[in-house]
Every structure is written in C-alpha cells, then in structure tokens.
Amino acid sequence: MRIGIDVGGTNTDAVLMDGTNLIAQMKSPTTSDITSGILTSIESVIKDGPKETINRLQAIMLGTTHFTNALLEKRGLAPTGVLRLCLPATTLLPPLIDWPKDLKTAIGGFHFLVPGGHEFDGREIASIDRKAILESVDEMKKTGIEALTISGVFSPVSNSHEKAAQEIIKEALPEIDITLSSEIGRIGILERENAGALNASLSKNAQLTISGIKKALLSQGINAPLFLSQNDGTLMDAEFATRYPVFTIASGPTNSMRGAAFLSNTSNGIVVDIGGTSTDVGALINGFPREASIAVEVGGARTNFRMPDVISIAIGGGSIIKTDPIEIGPKSVGFKLLEKALVFGGDIPTSTDYIVASKMTKLGNPDHVKNLDPKTVKQVTNLIKKRIETTVDQIKLNAEPVPVILVGGGSILLSDKLDGASSVIRPKNGDIANAIGAAIAQVGGQVENVYSLDKLTRQEAMSMAQNEAINKAISAGGDPKTVEIVEVEEIPLTYLPSNAVRIRTKAVGNLLGISS
Amino acid sequence: MWEITEESLEAIALGTGILGTGGGFNPYIGLLRAREVIRKYGPVKVLLPEELTDNDKIVCVGGIGAPTVDIEKIRGTDSYTALRAMEKQTNTKATALIAGEIGGGNSMEPIIAGAIANLPIVDADGMGRAFPELQMITFFMFGVSHNPTIICDEKGNVSVFPNAISPTWMERMSRAVCVQMGSIATWAFAPMTSIEVQHTAIPYTMTLAKDLGESILKSQTNKTDPISAIFKTIPGVILFQGKIIDVERRIIGGFTRGNLSIEGMNSFFGQTMEIEFQNENLIAKISGNTVCTVPDLICIVDTERGEPITTELLRYGFRVSVLGIPAPELLTRPEALKVIGPKAFGYEHDFIPLKIHT
Numbered sequence: 001m002r003i004g005i006d007v008g009g010t011n012t013d014a015v016l017m018d019g020t021n022l023i024a025q026m027k028s029p030t031t032s033d034i035t036s037g038i039l040t041s042i043e044s045v046i047k048d049g050p051k052e053t054i055n056r057l058q059a060i061m062l063g064t065t066h067f068t069n070a071l072l073e074k075r076g077l078a079p080t081g082v083l084r085l086c087l088p089a090t091t092l093l094p095p096l097i098d099w100p101k102d103l104k105t106a107i108g109g110f111h112f113l114v115p116g117g118h119e120f121d122g123r124e125i126a127s128i129d130r131k132a133i134l135e136s137v138d139e140m141k142k143t144g145i146e147a148l149t150i151s152g153v154f155s156p157v158s159n160s161h162e163k164a165a166q167e168i169i170k171e172a173l174p175e176i177d178i179t180l181s182s183e184i185g186r187i188g189i190l191e192r193e194n195a196g197a198l199n200a201s202l203s204k205n206a207q208l209t210i211s212g213i214k215k216a217l218l219s220q221g222i223n224a225p226l227f228l229s230q231n232d233g234t235l236m237d238a239e240f241a242t243r244y245p246v247f248t249i250a251s252g253p254t255n256s257m258r259g260a261a262f263l264s265n266t267s268n269g270i271v272v273d274i275g276g277t278s279t280d281v282g283a284l285i286n287g288f289p290r291e292a293s294i295a296v297e298v299g300g301a302r303t304n305f306r307m308p309d310v311i312s313i314a315i316g317g318g319s320i321i322k323t324d325p326i327e328i329g330p331k332s333v334g335f336k337l338l339e340k341a342l343v344f345g346g347d348i349p350t351s352t353d354y355i356v357a358s359k360m361t362k363l364g365n366p367d368h369v370k371n372l373d374p375k376t377v378k379q380v381t382n383l384i385k386k387r388i389e390t391t392v393d394q395i396k397l398n399a400e401p402v403p404v405i406l407v408g409g410g411s412i413l414l415s416d417k418l419d420g421a422s423s424v425i426r427p428k429n430g431d432i433a434n435a436i437g438a439a440i441a442q443v444g445g446q447v448e449n450v451y452s453l454d455k456l457t458r459q460e461a462m463s464m465a466q467n468e469a470i471n472k473a474i475s476a477g478g479d480p481k482t483v484e485i486v487e488v489e490e491i492p493l494t495y496l497p498s499n500a501v502r503i504r505t506k507a508v509g510n511l512l513g514i515s516s
Numbered sequence: 517m518w519e520i521t522e523e524s525l526e527a528i529a530l531g532t533g534i535l536g537t538g539g540g541f542n543p544y545i546g547l548l549r550a551r552e553v554i555r556k557y558g559p560v561k562v563l564l565p566e567e568l569t570d571n572d573k574i575v576c577v578g579g580i581g582a583p584t585v586d587i588e589k590i591r592g593t594d595s596y597t598a599l600r601a602m603e604k605q606t607n608t609k610a611t612a613l614i615a616g617e618i619g620g621g622n623s624m625e626p627i628i629a630g631a632i633a634n635l636p637i638v639d640a641d642g643m644g645r646a647f648p649e650l651q652m653i654t655f656f657m658f659g660v661s662h663n664p665t666i667i668c669d670e671k672g673n674v675s676v677f678p679n680a681i682s683p684t685w686m687e688r689m690s691r692a693v694c695v696q697m698g699s700i701a702t703w704a705f706a707p708m709t710s711i712e713v714q715h716t717a718i719p720y721t722m723t724l725a726k727d728l729g730e731s732i733l734k735s736q737t738n739k740t741d742p743i744s745a746i747f748k749t750i751p752g753v754i755l756f757q758g759k760i761i762d763v764e765r766r767i768i769g770g771f772t773r774g775n776l777s778i779e780g781m782n783s784f785f786g787q788t789m790e791i792e793f794q795n796e797n798l799i800a801k802i803s804g805n806t807v808c809t810v811p812d813l814i815c816i817v818d819t820e821r822g823e824p825i826t827t828e829l830l831r832y833g834f835r836v837s838v839l840g841i842p843a844p845e846l847l848t849r850p851e852a853l854k855v856i857g858p859k860a861f862g863y864e865h866d867f868i869p870l871k872i873h874t
Contacts (some may be wrong), residue, residue: 031665092549092592120585125671153589188587190545294829394833399761399779421676 001049001056002224002514003042004439006063006255007034010276010335013435016049019263024048025432030333031161034066035216035429041211041334042222050183054221058514062257063229063438066209067202067466071140071299074106076205078177081108081145083169084189084458085135085161086115094150095193097216100300107201110143112136116161117153120500121452121465124134125153128164147203149196151181153189157438157450177203177243183304186448191295191304197300199246206245210238227511229437231290231441232306233443234508237477244344246278249298252434253280253310257289259436269403270392270421274410276318280308281391286486288508293475306446307481311391315384317410319351323376328383342368351413354380361412389419407433441511444486445472448504461503462488469507483509517567517636518723519559520627531702532623533824535721537813538619539796540646540826541583545590545713551592553631556870560627561636563612565719568710570746573608574638575707576655577625578616580667580690581700581723583828584623585640589698591670595629598668598704605664605676608707614638616653616705616768619646619796620826625702633850637722644718646842651683652856654846655708658716662686664858666704669697678827698873703759707849718844724750732822743837744821751872752841755808756789757819765827776830778814778838789838791816793827795850800838809858811848812870813841844872 001023005014007030016024024045031037046053070076076258095111096104103274108396114133115126140148152161160184166178179200185192205435214226228241229251236247237302241279260271267287272281283290289308296307314330323330333340333348340346342353349372355361357369392404402424406414407430416424423428429436447469451461464487473483489504520528532540546688554560577595579586583636603610610836613626618641626637642653656662662683667690668674675693680686694701708716727749735745743754758780765774775795780787784802792799799812800807808814815823846852848868848869858865 088672090590090592092552093545093590097548097552117589119589120582121699123698125589125698187584189590190587393759394835397832399832 001053001282001481002059002061002439002441003045003126004435005025005038005041006059006252006434006438007037007065008252008434009065010227012037012041012130012456013432014045015432015435015439016045017436017439021381022052022429022436024436025429027432035212038062038213039220043220050062052254056173057222057224059224059441060510061229061235061441062213062228062458063251063434063436064248065252066150067206068249069197070202070205071103074102074379077106077201078142078147078204080110080147080149080192080197080201081110081112081140081143083114083133083148083165083407084193085114085128085150085165087113087115087126087155089117090189091263092296093190096197097190098302099194103299107197108143110138110140110145110147110159116165118155118158118161120154120157120450121225122127122158122260128161130168133165133168134172139236140173140176146174147177147178147179147200148295148411149193149194149200151179151189151196151266155180155182156187156238156448157452163282165194174322179203184244186304187388188295188304191302193411195246195303195305197246198301198303202245203243203275205232210242214238214466229255231308232444232506234476235511236443238395249360250307250310250325251475254289256407256434257284257308257437257438258284259433259435260283260284260407260430261287262302262436262440263429263433264405264425266425267406270395270403270404271407272388272411272414273408274406274413275316276334276410277314277316278312279388279391279410280310280312280393281388282308283395283397288486309395310484311395312371313391314443315351315387315413317350317352321351321380322355326376326379326383328387338514344476352386355413360415362411384413385415386417388414392418401419406430441514442508443468443473443476443478443511444506444508445474445478447472448502450500450502452500461501465505466504466507469505473507473509477511478509478513480509517564518562520554520562521559522551524726525554527733528623528726529720529726529729530729530732530823532618532620533826534815534817535644535813536619536646536817536824536826537796538598538825538827539577540617541586542623545587545666546621548647549591550627552819553628557634558629558632562722563636564639565714565717567636568713570574570710572710573707574612574614574710574713575610576616576642576653576705577612577629578622579625581703585698585700589670589700591700591702593628593632594604594630594668594670594702595625595704597674598666598702601666601668601674601676602664602704602763603828605666606707610635610707610732612636612638614713614717615641615722617641617643617646618718618725621642622646623722627712628869632659638713638717638721639722640713640717641719641721644721645811646796646846647856650687653683654718654852655705655712656683657852657855660708660712660716660848661706663708667693667697667701668703669701676737681855684871692826714845718846736821741758743817743839744820745821745841746817746822750841752839753870753872754803754837755814755840756780756787756802756838757784758789758836760830760832760836763830763832763872766767774827777865778836781835791838792839792863793833794861795827797827797861799858799865800840806865808870809865810861810870811852811856811867813843815839815841840870848852
C-alpha cells in the first residue's frame with residue numbers, strides 16, 4: 001500500500017491506495033508548516049485504512065508547491081553563484097541578465113566567467129582552465145555563496161567541461177551545493193542557466209525540508225521511503241529530490257493530469273482540471289503531460305526545463321459573475337464558495353450559481369437563484385463553455401476530436417457536450433485526481449541532447465539517447481523489467497548545413513518492488 | 517536625426533519581429549545584447565538617408581548563421597570587431613553604419629557596433645524585411661560592390677574575402693567559413709558612399725520598426741485592436757484571420773521549408789488559407805488562389821496581442837491574423853525580382869503585387 005499526497009495552494013489532498021484500489025481519502029486546508037499538514041493527512045488516511053496499514057506502507061509519494069512558493073516569496077533561498085564555461089564567447093550577456101531585481105537580490109546574483117564550453121558540433125571553444133577556475137573559487141569564497149550552478153556553452157551537446165569544473169570546485173570548496181545546467185535544462189544557455197541557478201538556490205531549503213519530513217515520518221513509526229512528484233509525471237526519491245528540487249515546480253497540474261489518465265483509463269486526450277479560481281488545460285500523451293516547448297517563466301526568470309504545457313484561465317467554480325456587461329472572473333470567492341455563493345445562502349453570484357440556475361446540476365438551494373434572468377443565465381453558461389472549449393482547442397495539436405477528461409471540484413461547470421471532444425469523461429473521484437496522480441508509482445529518465453552526425457549514424461545517436469534514458473530511469477529506482485521508452489522526438493537544427501540532430505527521449509518504468 | 521535609447525529598444529525589437537515575416541534571428545537575444553551595449557556606451561544616433569553627406573563612408577554589419585546557435589553561443593560585440601577589421605582592410609574611417617536586414621535580431625548589429633564606436637546608424641536597411649541569404653541584400657542587387665567582405669568570430673578570427681565573383685559566391689563561401697566558426701558569425705561589407713546608400717537602401721525602416729512596435733505596445737496597454745494600430749503605421753491589408761489547423765515542416769539543406777493551413781474565422785469563416793514558408797513566409801493562398809507573394813510582406817501575428825509569430829513557433833490552435841504589407845518599391849523592380857521574387861525561391865508564380873484599397 002502507498003500514500004499519495006498533493007499539497008496545493010488551498011487544499012492538501014491525500015489518498016491511501018492498494019494497487020489500483022482507493023482505500024481512503026482526506027482533504028484538508030493546506031497548513032503554513034508543510035510537515036505538520038502532511039503528517040495530519042497521513043495519519044488520517046492510515047486511520048481509515050485496514051489494520052496494520054502503517055506496517056504495510058511501501059511508499060509515501062508527495063507532490064508539493066513548497067519550492068515554487070519559496071521562489072515566488074523569495075524565502076529560504078541560498079546565496080547562489082553561476083560559473084559559466086564560455087570564454088571568449090557570450091561575455092556580452094552574463095548570467096542572470098534578465099532577472100527581476102528582487103529575485104536576483106534574494107540569491108545574491110554573483111557570476112564568474114571562465115574559459116571553456118563547446119561548439120554545436122562538440123568541438124571545444126577553449127579547453128578547461130584549472131587555474132582560472134581556482135581563481136574564481138577564491139572570488140566565490142569572498143562572496144559567501146553556498147550554492148553554485150555551472151553552465152557550459154552547448155553543454156547539452158557535451159557536458160564534459162561542466163563535469164570537470166565540478167570536480168575542481170568540489171575539491172576546493174567541498175561545502176558548496178553544485179547544480180550542473182546540463183542536468184536541468186535544454187539548448188538556450190540563458191534559460192538553462194536560470195533553471196540551474198533556481199535549483200541551486202533551493203538546495204539548502206530542500207535539504208532542510210526533506211530531511212525534516214523524513215524525520216517526522218520516522219517519529220510516527222512510518223518507515224516507508226519518501227518520494228517526491230516531478231513536473232514530468234514521474235517520481236524521484238528523497239535523496240534525488242534534495243539535489244533537484246526545481247523539478248517539483250508545476251508538479252501540481254502534472255499530478256492532476258496523471259491522476260485523470262489513471263482514473264479514466266485514458267492515455268491520450270485533453271485534461272480539463274477546473275478548480276475554484278482557475279482551470280488548467282493540458283494534453284496527455286501516452287499517459288504523461290505534454291511538455292512546453294517554449295520558455296516558461298518561474299518567479300519572473302525565463303527557464304527552459306521540462307515543464308508541462310498547461311494553459312490556465314481564470315474560470316473556476318467560485319468565479320464571481322458580473323452581468324452588465326457579462327464578466328466571468330478573474331476574481332473568485334475561492335475556498336469560501338460554501339458560504340459566499342447564492343445557492344449556499346451567500347450574496348455573491350458565482351459561476352456555480354449560474355450553472356445551478358441553468359439546471360445543469362443540482363447543488364445547494366436552487367430557490368436562491370431562481371430570480372436570475374434566464375437569458376443572462378444562458379449567456380453566462382454559454383460563455384463559460386465557449387472559453388473552455390477555446391482553451392481545449394489551443395492545447396490540441398490537430399483538429400481531430402479527442403477524449404476530454406474533466407476533473408477537479410469545478411467540473412460541474414461543463415456539460416457532457418464539448419466542441420472538439422470525441423467524448424467527455426468524468427472519472428469517479430476526479431476531485432482528488434491530483435493526490436491519485438501523486439500515488440502512481442512510476443519513475444523515469446529523460447535525455448535531451450544534440451548529436452553531431454559526422455561520426456555517428458542517426459540510428460547510433462538514437463540508441464545512445466535511448467540507452468541513456470533507460471539507465472537514468474533504472475538509477476532513479478525503476479524496475480529494469482518494466483522500464484521502456486515512452487517518447488522519442490527528433491528535432492533537426494535549422495540553418496546548419498552540417499548534420500546535427502537534437503534528440504529528446506524519455507524512459508519510464510514501475511518503481512522496483514511496488515505494483516500499481 | 518533621432519536617437520535610439522534603452523527605452524526605445526523594446527518597441528524596435530517588436531517592430532523588427534513584424535518585419536521579419538516569420539524569419540530572422542531571435543529578437544529577444546538581440547534586444548538584450550543591444551540593451552547591454554547602450555547601457556554601457558549610451559544612446560545611438562540615427563541619421564536619415566538624406567542627412568548623409570558626400571564624405572560619409574557607411575559600413576553594413578550583420579550576423580550570419582543558425583538562430584539555434586545564437587541562443588546558446590550568444591554573440592558579443594563581434595560586429596564592432598568586424599567594423600574595425602573592415603576599416604583596416606580598406607584603409608577607410610567609417611562615419612556611419614547600416615543594417616543589412618531590418619527583420620528580426622539582425623537589425624540590432626549596427627546599433628551594437630554603433631554604440632561602441634560612437635557612430636550613427638542610417639535609418640534604412642538592405643531588405644526592408646528578412647531574407648535568408650546575402651545576395652538578397654538590395655545594395656548588391658543594385659550594383660554596390662560586396663568586395664571585400666569580412667567575417668569574424670568571438671575568438672578573434674577574421675576572414676577577409678577580397679574578391680568573390682558574385683554576391684551568390686560570397687554567400688556560399690562565407691556560409692562555409694561560418695560553419696567552421698561554430699555556425700554563428702558576424703560580417704561587414706565594403707564601405708558605401710552616401711549616393712550608394714541613398715539609391716540602393718530601403719529608407720526609414722528603423723523608424724518604421726520603432727513606430728510599429730510603439731503602436732502595438734500602446735494598443736496592448738489601452739486594450740485596443742493591435743491590427744488597426746499596425747495599419748495606422750504602415751499601409752496593408754488583413755489577408756486572413758483564423759485559427760492554425762496544420763503546420764508541416766521539413767528541413768532541406770539546412771533551411772526549414774513548410775506550409776501552414778489556417779481555418780477562417782470572423783469575416784473569413786468557411787475559407788482556408790495556405791501559407792508556404794522557407795524560414796520566411798513566402799506565398800499565401802486562399803482556397804487555392806494566390807493572394808500575396810514574396811517580396812510583399814506576409815506577416816503572421818497573434819490576433820489578440822498583435823505580437824509577431826516566427827515560423828518555428830507556429831502551432832495548431834493559434835488564433836492569428838495574416839497581414840499583407842506591400843514590399844518597398846525597390847524590391848519590386850525586375851532586377852530585384854530575379855533574386856527575391858517567387859521564382860527565385862522555386863515557385864512557378866510570378867510576383868502578384870498586393871492591391872491596397874484606400
């Protein structure tokens with residue numbers, strides 16, 4: 001048995017699962033202290049489970065917005081530096097160049113440029129310079145940084161310089177937490193470096209938080225290992241999460257989508273997750289969320305690491321409705337729906353009230369909305385439908401109708417007929433799809449590299465990438481018997497007469513020793 | 517004369533994105549680079565073409581290579597290096613700089629070199645839009661010599677081509693050198709006289725880029741229609757409005773070719789537009805009938821915000837407006853159409869000039 005927990009902005013959801021069976025569930029308001037909230041929900045689902053649950057637990061799986069919040073609130077971030085292996089190239093745009101001032105100040109904003117890095121085809125721009133790196137180390141000591149990201153030009157093609165620099169610095173500054181940019185992001189040095197710096201700045205926070213949760217679990221007699229949800233829909237163990245906390249960012253929408261896929265038994269389609277304030281729409285490909293291909297801002301810094309491709313619009317069950325002219329949201333009564341909405345005896349007209357007035361669903365006291373003008377009711381419900389349909393259409397990759405899976409507490413806003421949908425699925429327990437998504441025991445490995453085809457054939461490059469992804473999945477705790485490639489994408493590089501290809505591939509398997 | 521300041525760069529970058537007709541270098545990286553240089557060296561003066569005098573020597577600088585490399589091995593101040601190398605090679609002192617390509621990030625190169633060298637730039641360029649190759653620059657189409665051409669990289673390598681027998685040969689040779697330099701490099705062309713610039717450059721394009729960008733930014737702030745704001749700045753027509761329903765790309769010889777289908781919305785409901793692109797958008801058809809061809813500008817913008825969408829970002833579901841903007845007169849002359857007309861890009865069509873109803 002295992003417990004999945006999703007700590008969201010408003011609610012914390014927890015589920016106890018045995019194989020594919022949902023045994024117990026719990027919803028509670030998110031607490032400011034992450035550990036106590038997690039413990040409360042764990043205790044609750046254990047209590048609702050069968051005897052001996054606590055000793056039969058195989059894993060605790062946690063999805064959390066803790067590290068996203070740390071970046072947004074600039075709280076608990078370590079003083080962080082960036083070492084770029086680049087000289088003589090790229091000096092005009094030094095690291096952290098387009099960061100919002102407050103985020104840059106929060107981490108200190110120190111950077112160091114040294115010779116190194118590669119060309120697009122793997123040639124060196126300059127060889128690694130031990131002396132220059134050690135001089136930077138002296139500078140680092142003066143700044144008092146506690147974390148560092150190392151980025152090399154074209155490190156997604158060759159990360160050998162990043163690794164060599166890491167060895168040199170580890171020796172001279174053993175205390176510092178190092179993130180290699182090539183382990184986080186893709187082509188696009190500024191965005192990759194930004195993602196690396198965000199990760200490094202979270203490292204101390206991650207060590208404290210994750211060891212705190214582990215200790216708390218042990219003190220409650222829970223010996224099962226702790227895993228964290230990543231934004232690509234797979235798990236990482238606590239030790240890995242300590243080193244790569246940035247991968248938890250946007251794991252919330254990812255968990256909802258994974259949960260929606262599991263609950264509806266549908267691997268390909270569009271997931272619409274309607275909450276109280278907003279609606280997230282994303283695409284499922286082979287059971288996993290499709291990734292965004294363009295830069296995504298985190299706390300105001302542009303990044304290019306694997307984030308789910310999700311469009312959020314400000315429509316939810318609690319959206320406040322104005323009628324002259326008609327406006328839906330963006331303000332919402334949020335989690336106060338049960339006291340503020342008309343049907344629950346409140347005095348604020350919300351989208352839920354209009355849906356009840358349209359008789360699409362029964363909720364609260366329908367008498368409270370019978371005075372709403374029928375024409376306006378029709379206009380509002382049509383507009384909600386139209387806006388969500390447009391968003392679904394924007395997330396699709398072609399015009400073919402696809403299954404649409406509705407999850408989240410606000411899914412009553414939609415009827416079962418949607419333009420562009422081949423079918424509308426409302427899975428049972430869709431309101432806790434996020435916690436169920438967290439409890440799906442799969443691990444993965446991802447590789448995105450540029451391969452020069454001067455010395456390799458395309459086939460050889462493909463199998464190199466795939467083997468690396470499989471090995472990563474196994475070292476993340478995957479059962480070698482179940483690890484398989486779930487995604488291969490080949491992207492040719494333009495304006496390059498020489499042969500180079502970018503390959504992105506992902507392997508996924510079940511967590512060793514756990515069936516799900 | 518006017519000045520490019522740090523504050524005006526955002527509008528210029530946005531406007532050059534529109535004029536890029538889907539291609540050109542990444543305007544975001546170009547913007548950041550120009551901003552750094554202007555912060556350090558101060559604003560850059562912009563001379564109108566008629567303000568040039570007989571003694572002026574004008575050097576064109578720009579970038580060549582793969583946009584994918586430009587976001588990784590980001591270029592520095594190499595256009596300044598190229599400028600100084602050209603001065604040395606030709607024993608001339610440059611008095612002003614000019615862009616070869618106003619469309620996309622290449623528009624920023626003369627601004628960068630000009631800020632460092634404390635030289636003005638000319639309010640003009642050699643394309644009035646974006647094109648993929650060197651022989652498509654108007655200076656060379658209309659008889660200005662491309663010899664010598666200089667290519668530089670960030671390491672300090674300088675390659676001089678004293679004599680290529682044609683602009684097309686210069687394009688071939690310099691692209692080969694560019695690949696060796698790491699697939700991104702910066703070039704400078706032989707100094708031009710003021711008469712040459714006045715006769716062969718597309719005038720006032722830096723002003724146009726700034727005005728376009730400012731009108732779009734203003735419409736975004738005031739939540740007014742960005743498309744009508746664009747057409748208050750430049751004459752043109754809405755060729756089509758709708759939703760992208762299909763994008764097909766293939767890479768041939770290092771260049772992206774593809775086509776795009778858009779399903780009509782609003783007054784175009786029930787119709788379909790097809791656009792053929794090769795880095796830039798080249799041919800637009802509605803239900804099989806050609807409505808706009810290169811060198812007229814086919815610009816795809818986000819209908820709601822008016823932001824340009826480059827060919828690599830085109831994707832199913834985008835709500836777009838396709839704008840047709842008549843090419844500058846120089847590009848429509850027979851000697852230009854031989855190099856940049858539809859047939860030069862391998863299409864059977866003749867150039868059909870866009871008709872604007874005013």
